[in-house]
Amino acid sequence: MIELDVNGTLRTTPASPDTPLVYVLRNDFGLAATRVGCGAEQCGACVVLVDGAPKYACTLRAADAAGKHVSTVEGLVRDGEPHALQRAFLEEQAAQCGYCVSGMLMRAAALLESNPSPDDAAVRAALEPQLCRCGSHNRIVRAVLRAAAAMKAR
Amino acid sequence: MSAPSLPPTLARNPRLGRWLRFRRDGIVEVHSGKVEIGQGILTALAQIAADELDVDPSQVRMVPACTARSPEEGVTSGSLSIQHSGMALRQVCCEARAIYLAAAARALGVDATTLLVRGGRFDAGGGRSTSYADLADDALLDRDATGAGTPKAPEAHERVGTPAMRLDLPDKVMGRPRFVQDLLPPGMLHGRVLRPPSPGARLESLDESKARALPGVVAVVRDGSFVGVVAEREEVALTALGHLRGAARWHESETLPDETRLAEWLRAQPHETTPVASRASASATPPPAKTLKATFTRPFIAHASVAPSCALARWEGERVHVWSHTQGIFNLRADLAIAFALPPEAIVVEHREGAGCYGHNGADDVALDAALLARAVPGRPVRVLWSREDELAWAPFGPAMAVDIAVDLDAAGEVLLWRADVWSNGHSSRPGRAATPTLLAATHRAEPAPPIVAINMPLATGGGSDRNATPGYDLPGLEIANHRVLAMPLRTSALRALGAFANVFAIESMVDDISHVRGEDPVGWRLRHTADPRGRAVIEAVAARAPWALWKAREGFGRGFGYARYKGNGAYCAVAVEVELTHRVRVTRLAIAADVGLAVNPDGVANQLEGGAIQAVSWTLKEAVRFDRTRVTSDRWESYPILRFSEVPAVEAIVLQQREAPSMGAGEAAMGPTAAAIANAVFDAVGVRVRDLPLTAERIAAAS
Numbered sequence: 035m036i037e038l039d040v041n042g043t044l045r046t047t048p049a050s051p052d053t054p055l056v057y058v059l060r061n062d063f064g065l066a067a068t069r070v071g072c073g074a075e076q077c078g079a080c081v082v083l084v085d086g087a088p089k090y091a092c093t094l095r096a097a098d099a100a101g102k103h104v105s106t107v108e109g110l111v112r113d114g115e116p117h118a119l120q121r122a123f124l125e126e127q128a129a130q131c132g133y134c135v136s137g138m139l140m141r142a143a144a145l146l147e148s149n150p151s152p153d154d155a156a157v158r159a160a161l162e163p164q165l166c167r168c169g170s171h172n173r174i175v176r177a178v179l180r181a182a183a184a185m186k187a188r
Numbered sequence: 189m190s191a192p193s194l195p196p197t198l199a200r201n202p203r204l205g206r207w208l209r210f211r212r213d214g215i216v217e218v219h220s221g222k223v224e225i226g227q228g229i230l231t232a233l234a235q236i237a238a239d240e241l242d243v244d245p246s247q248v249r250m251v252p253a254c255t256a257r258s259p260e261e262g263v264t265s266g267s268l269s270i271q272h273s274g275m276a277l278r279q280v281c282c283e284a285r286a287i288y289l290a291a292a293a294r295a296l297g298v299d300a301t302t303l304l305v306r307g308g309r310f311d312a313g314g315g316r317s318t319s320y321a322d323l324a325d326d327a328l329l330d331r332d333a334t335g336a337g338t339p340k341a342p343e344a345h346e347r348v349g350t351p352a353m354r355l356d357l358p359d360k361v362m363g364r365p366r367f368v369q370d371l372l373p374p375g376m377l378h379g380r381v382l383r384p385p386s387p388g389a390r391l392e393s394l395d396e397s398k399a400r401a402l403p404g405v406v407a408v409v410r411d412g413s414f415v416g417v418v419a420e421r422e423e424v425a426l427t428a429l430g431h432l433r434g435a436a437r438w439h440e441s442e443t444l445p446d447e448t449r450l451a452e453w454l455r456a457q458p459h460e461t462t463p464v465a466s467r468a469s470a471s472a473t474p475p476p477a478k479t480l481k482a483t484f485t486r487p488f489i490a491h492a493s494v495a496p497s498c499a500l501a502r503w504e505g506e507r508v509h510v511w512s513h514t515q516g517i518f519n520l521r522a523d524l525a526i527a528f529a530l531p532p533e534a535i536v537v538e539h540r541e542g543a544g545c546y547g548h549n550g551a552d553d554v555a556l557d558a559a560l561l562a563r564a565v566p567g568r569p570v571r572v573l574w575s576r577e578d579e580l581a582w583a584p585f586g587p588a589m590a591v592d593i594a595v596d597l598d599a600a601g602e603v604l605l606w607r608a609d610v611w612s613n614g615h616s617s618r619p620g621r622a623a624t625p626t627l628l629a630a631t632h633r634a635e636p637a638p639p640i641v642a643i644n645m646p647l648a649t650g651g652g653s654d655r656n657a658t659p660g661y662d663l664p665g666l667e668i669a670n671h672r673v674l675a676m677p678l679r680t681s682a683l684r685a686l687g688a689f690a691n692v693f694a695i696e697s698m699v700d701d702i703s704h705v706r707g708e709d710p711v712g713w714r715l716r717h718t719a720d721p722r723g724r725a726v727i728e729a730v731a732a733r734a735p736w737a738l739w740k741a742r743e744g745f746g747r748g749f750g751y752a753r754y755k756g757n758g759a760y761c762a763v764a765v766e767v768e769l770t771h772r773v774r775v776t777r778l779a780i781a782a783d784v785g786l787a788v789n790p791d792g793v794a795n796q797l798e799g800g801a802i803q804a805v806s807w808t809l810k811e812a813v814r815f816d817r818t819r820v821t822s823d824r825w826e827s828y829p830i831l832r833f834s835e836v837p838a839v840e841a842i843v844l845q846q847r848e849a850p851s852m853g854a855g856e857a858a859m860g861p862t863a864a865a866i867a868n869a870v871f872d873a874v875g876v877r878v879r880d881l882p883l884t885a886e887r888i889a890a891a892s
Contacts (some may be wrong), residue, residue, distance in 0.1 A: 107362070123361045170799060
């Protein structure tokens with residue numbers, strides 16, 4: 035059994051060590067927010083934070099996440115309160131189909147952790163590895179900037 | 189006097205209770221046959237229902253479409269959902285409100301006209317009231333719509349026409365399970381399919397032993413060249429799939445055309461020619477002083493949704509339940525019924541949302557995959573997920589097209605006769621319309637369904653490759669013909685805007701060439717040939733925005749304009765862009781204006797316009813399905829790149845609200861005008877006309 039710290043909760047999975055983390059999160063832990071897109075680190079739908087750094091859960095071995103802190107979108111909510119990024123995504127209606135949103139949120143969360151005052155170009159550069167097919171890019175950028183402003187105002 | 193006519197999908201499904209159900213807990217269930225595909229339709233339909241019933245939007249619950257109980261409304265496609273489902277629901281709600289109003293009056297012992305209806309309550313004053321919830325009784329709506337009653341006038345709308353927050357986004361932003369990919373019913377197994385390496389491949393031999401020996405593998409299914417595996421765990425299914433791939437021997441053949449000579453290939457194939465439009469000049473036509481001739485092409489284009497297609501299926505005896513992100517639950521059911529030789533009633537197809545859907549993608553195909561695999565494990569649900577490679581190589585493509593245009597001009601450069609010949613595969617191979625299934629796996633089984641040849645729907649219902657082949661401008665003479673190519677080495681079907689993308693790109697490029705010959709401002713030419721005031725309004729709206737009006741000529745930059753009325757009878761849309769040319773083409777700014785009639789959710793319309801425009805920038809600058817003579821080679825994001833954040837232009841979307849005009853779809857109007865505006869901006873920047881998409885720096889250099 036592999037023991038994993040996901041969003042501050044220790045959980046165990048019977049998955050083999052080579053199992054990509056994304057399947058453990060979704061199928062064993064019922065955490066559906068981390069999504070399967072390409073299985074090859076090319077689209078970013080599966081991005082989670084491992085010890086605060088964005089990682090592709092579609093290729094990260096479950097065994098390699100043991101002993102580290104894994105954060106997913108489900109962990110952004112604190113005490114029932116949505117994260118500023120989640121609020122901002124809703125306020126800007128920053129999605130169409132919404133499938134890419136989880137990866138965007140996690141990548142953006144990592145950005146705001148390291149750079150609380152990004153400008154438009156910095157947000158775009160950070161989100162460059164994330165694919166969106168519906169054309170919601172500009173709304174997503176506005177949402178991240180809005181969240182940054184809200185977090186600073188607090 | 190004849191009975192009032194019902195909206196078409198209501199006439200097909202007249203039972204009111206099929207559309208609407210009031211519950212004791214105050215929730216109003218709305219059952220539409222249209223489905224959410226990322227376009228926000230559920231939100232707009234909820235706005236319509238809330239207004240017509242006088243309930244709070246929070247009381248409205250949009251129930252996922254299901255063949256077991258939803259109204260049959262065909263396919264969610266063609267930007268028709270508001271026209272169809274919206275108008276049907278409006279009438280249903282209007283009649284249901286009258287029925288409940290009468291019931292409320294009886295219950296309260298007052299005259300119905302004295303009741304105030306608000307927030308789902310019927311108020312008689314003096315503290316006496318009742319509500320839809322109090323009166324909820326399915327028997328009340330167990331009757332057919334009559335067409336009686338008049339839906340509310342536009343000025344009485346509180347929700348319709350006002351920006352609304354999308355109902356589905358909270359789940360998606362909070363990371364709650366919402367997509368078909370997220371379903372996890374108890375006892376669920378995981379399925380994967382081994383797709384052939386190429387369209388012409390046949391399975392010669394397969395040693396299944398290594399896959400079968402893997403602990404946790406429950407079944408290996410083989411039916412001709414269709415191969416799949418079912419396992420207790422998803423990663424085991426993937427490992428087993430790898431074993432099967434290594435143990436499969438295929439016979440492959442060169443069935444694909446030369447990707448560098450698609451126009452020649454299209455014209456050389458057997459084809460079916462149909463006239464699209466013909467108009468002789470009313471006056472005696474002078475001989476042309478000049479004829480402009482050109483061929484415009486677009487390649488095969490992939491849907492390239494961010495999520496791989498997915499479905500679940502569970503068999504109980506001779507009955508199967510399927511969960512699918514299909515655009516047409518009844519159409520899919522019809523093809524599954526043929527595939528399994530079952531009566532349609534033995535099959536339930538229930539919709540669950542998938543990722544963004546821009547046309548006929550792999551959703552229906554994966555549903556058959558799931559049903560085939562689940563049949564091996566009766567009683568247990570099986571979830572099948574395609575791989576990225578399956579998605580990019582096996583989902584139907586938007587067909588390659590060639591558009592030959594010849595325009596006769598008089599001595600002043602005015603158009604005398606506009607001729608066009610459109611060459612393309614058909615734009616629909618959707619399920620549910622033929623005697624044999626069009627689903628992918630059906631063509632791989634031991635007793636294969638015959639190969640399908642994509643069709644075009646009749647022009648009256650939107651057409652296919654001929655969509656927008658006829659210029660919408662006031663021109664004296666027209667001769668437009670469509671040539672449907674009957675050889676189909678790559679599976680083609682509906683992709684956002686269908687033929688309108690290439691046709692509008694071609695027409696609007698030609699219009700700029702004509703303006704250039706005349707030395708006329710291209711916006712001026714368009715206005716001079718557009719009498720329709722609504723068309724003129726969108727052209728003028730965009731011409732007044734920054735990318736056009738405030739534009740300053742400078743080295744390496746250009747501006748371009750494009751306009752069309754989608755389908756000739758749908759949304760009016762104009763686009764202006766600025767491009768920057770360096771070692772690549774970049775769209776820096778884009779303004780888009782549209783008149784979609786009454787925009788039920790103006791923010792939803794703006795989102796669709798902007799999203800459509802950005803996707804069209806991606807198609808225009810970057811996208812082409814790649815293949816050699818045997819295999820599709822663009823089966824990864826590396827080989828099928830789409831637009832990224834750093835390449836996305838600043839976009840201003842303008843919705844010209846028309847509260848009094850019928851709603852028209854918004855999802856597809858942006859595509860053609862955006863492509864044309866980009867090509868025209870490149871011409872403006874460097875004087876080079878690129879007529880083949882994608883419009884790359886290499887193509888500009890080659891055309892110089």
